[in-house]
Amino acid sequence: KRTNTQNTTRKLDIGGIYPPIATPFTEKEEVDYQKLDENLQKYSKIPFKGLVVQGSNGEYPYLSVDERLEVVRRVRCILPSSMLLMAGSGCESTRATVHMTEGMAQAGADAVLVVTPCFYGGRMNSQALIHHYTKVADASPVPVVLYSVPGNTGLELPVDAVISLSQHPNIVGLKDSGGDITRIGLIIHKTRLEDFQVLAGSAGFLMAAYSVGAVGGVCALANVLGEEVCDLERLCLIGHWDKARELQHRLIEPNTAVTRKYGVAALKQAMEWFGYHGGATRSPLQPLLHTELQQLRMDFSSNGWL
Template identity: 30%
Template sequence: MPQHQQQPTTAPTPDFSGLWVALVTPFRDGAVDHPALAALTRRLADDGVTGFVPCGSTGEAAALDEDEQLAVLDTVLEAAGGRPVVMGVSGYHLGKATAWARMLSQRPLAGLLVSAPHYVRPSQAGLLEWFRAIADASTVPVLVYDIPYRTGVTIARDTLLALAAHPRIRGIKDCGGDMAKTRALIADGRLQVLTGEDHQIFGTMAEGGAGAIAASGHIQTQRFVRLVRLLADNRLAEARAEWQLLQPMVELLFAEPNPGPLKALLAAGGAMRDELRSPMTRASDGLRERLVALDARLSRP
């Protein structure tokens, strides 16, 4: 895999608005399928996505060791065609997380997507220490990933507003499930708010959010790109019509644990094998059939 090394520098803050795809990690016989990953990344770039987020929950990062994560990242960077890449970061050991952030900062990244530490359930003061320490260690911008149903801890509104004062914390992937908190962050204006809940793309952007980091964007990508652009332009009636077509697909893609349904549909189209790492499992046959049928209907002229 090609290596992308550069001396750490403080990069200008990018614009995180638009449609980012939370990438799956294709596997073949247990190993990462780098040719499939590269082809997928190139296809999504051609379809007009803003950028890519590898090694998040959709990418089964918890099942990848560090060498595999770096190899995935380098493949995506090579195939992205100059489009920005934000790398997922998670864990619960602060020393390891800061060292990882420093290492990743040597790649030409647009940013790091950092979740709250999972399992340990720290206080709000502990969350402030966690995110500030990782942002201090990074030389690229940081997006906070608020996803309490995976980490076990909710990042409070005041904590997020305090983190917004850090010069390298520039956005949030919002899966917090608290629309009042979402509105407060949008109104504050210091963090770009990107929804991470695909079924909230319309609502969050209609309220003034900057965009989405969406697993669903792998499928019917040009429609999702068009939806986000219409919302950004405040063309709500046109966006609503597009969203009403896409919403059933979003519901089906999350009817069973992600990324099982997504990989099943991508595999049906020949993009990769329908393979996940245990304990993640393939989607059921019935759901795969429904996804394939719906995708075919959406693809008709």
């Protein structure tokens, strides 16, 4: 068992804001690399720490192995080297995840984000998940970020597994999208002796997460309101809590609309409204219904964003 003192090298600093970028598709549902490039040009000018490529908003379960790697390569080409490229490399099996992780590193990822396997959720207990992540982190050429997203996987990475994994020298942090702030606080507390960094997985609880010690956020909404999410980060970091609160409040509804409420199709639609290319979703994801579209618009406009 490793102890803290043995971790003499500091782990990669992942603190900051990341948009988990969407993957634009053409009408024929092919990856639209041209539009992706144009989005990246714009994102490069926002004070993000980096980008997450193939988080759940990237429709990664709908991409082939080749597409997943190619998208990362393209992002790396466009993205300034000062910006961190965190690539989602999670697959259901450990062996596929190891393989994808190696591929992502070769394609230019600075770190990988590894979602919990979930199909056999009833058996994905701490022991199985610790085994999985240890194998992946042992093999990975780049630092590993754990990824718990119960809204998609039906599974929360158990706190005791996170604590145990925080001691691995190649595991640098956790993206927690569940939004249980008590859990987030506890994880930060229990890993305080490790160099372990927690990122909020959504803009809806970003300020609260900063309050209990998170160091950043991977926020779907940052695809649309990137400057604003970075503003919220800045206000939290300099301790302007009143202004932060006001901004945070106005981000909750639009954030929920592009995530839990209407999902990726809404995120892509909102991107179009704000000068980015969202493009189509891949099937079986469907475009929004007219009434959903109206409500989505309202969720932005009633908070002063449209």
